[in-house]
Amino acid sequence: MGSIGVLLVAQVIPYLEQELDKRYKLFRAYDQPQTAQVLSQHASSIRAVVGNSNAGADAELIEALPKLEIVSSFSVGVDRIDLDRCKEKGIRVTNTPDVLTDEVADLAIGLMLALLRRICECDRYVRSGKWKKGDYKLTTKFSGKTVGIIGLGRIGQAIAKRAEGFNCPICYYSRTQKRDSNYKYYPSVVELASNCDILVVACPLTEETHHIINREVINALGPKGYLINIGRGKHVDEAELVPALLEGRLGGAGLDVFENEPTVPEELFGLENVVLLPHVGSGTIETRTAMADLVLGNLDAHFLGNPLLTPLV
Numbered sequence: 001m002g003s004i005g006v007l008l009v010a011q012v013i014p015y016l017e018q019e020l021d022k023r024y025k026l027f028r029a030y031d032q033p034q035t036a037q038v039l040s041q042h043a044s045s046i047r048a049v050v051g052n053s054n055a056g057a058d059a060e061l062i063e064a065l066p067k068l069e070i071v072s073s074f075s076v077g078v079d080r081i082d083l084d085r086c087k088e089k090g091i092r093v094t095n096t097p098d099v100l101t102d103e104v105a106d107l108a109i110g111l112m113l114a115l116l117r118r119i120c121e122c123d124r125y126v127r128s129g130k131w132k133k134g135d136y137k138l139t140t141k142f143s144g145k146t147v148g149i150i151g152l153g154r155i156g157q158a159i160a161k162r163a164e165g166f167n168c169p170i171c172y173y174s175r176t177q178k179r180d181s182n183y184k185y186y187p188s189v190v191e192l193a194s195n196c197d198i199l200v201v202a203c204p205l206t207e208e209t210h211h212i213i214n215r216e217v218i219n220a221l222g223p224k225g226y227l228i229n230i231g232r233g234k235h236v237d238e239a240e241l242v243p244a245l246l247e248g249r250l251g252g253a254g255l256d257v258f259e260n261e262p263t264v265p266e267e268l269f270g271l272e273n274v275v276l277l278p279h280v281g282s283g284t285i286e287t288r289t290a291m292a293d294l295v296l297g298n299l300d301a302h303f304l305g306n307p308l309l310t311p312l313v
């Protein structure tokens, strides 16, 4: 398979890059000038694209690669891939579901605890020596809070299961009610937000879910409500979120993702009712290695004519 051209469009863990390099003829293009250069010389030999949650295959790249057969994403989210274009052209698409479910759900619970119990703020309190001048103020209990989940897919269900362990009543919104779930269903996000203490975004980013957290939802969640986003930055209208947090119209937010990563609204830096993470939902050695193995397994399966491990298209 050493003559098969694979285009890597995102920086990935060294293990994945090295394995791709060993098995395929690997081209790297992490920005527009690099892409233009690689395409000008090698477009017709590239049969696979490997991307991640930041960079995938848009219509322009797909059109520029006449021999493209498969896009394999080192992520579960595939919002950076033009799936319709891939379907039209018979290009296969794979992602990395399941192997990261526990990790992302763990982090969602971590964000809830950190936010309500102010764990990061308490850490800063100790380090800055302020404890010597007095005890830290009282915080908010997490156990027993009602957790509302947007998207009851694999990750949403894993978050629900964990939150149940903290005696949290669970409710959810999804496009359709899940027959096999006993959790309370709300047919709109505003109703869900009005009826929970902690609202978690755990759905894929699509045209319908872009800015699913808007002014109305934020106001429905209110000054005692908390927002957790482990989905995608573009699920949240940040231009509405930031003033709501600054003005105290929203109780707090735990955010792993942002609209314009790695840029985070600096107005948030001074707030103690936010916890800000650099998109690390699946970011452990164990999970990223398992994700890498899925990317490699899917590519190998495709080029050997075997069934794909995690086909999406």
Ligand SMILES: O=CC(=O)O
Pocket (backbone or CB within 6 Å): 053, 074, 075, 076, 077, 078, 100, 281, 282
């Ligand atoms: O954001 C991470 C992913 O989609 O895997």
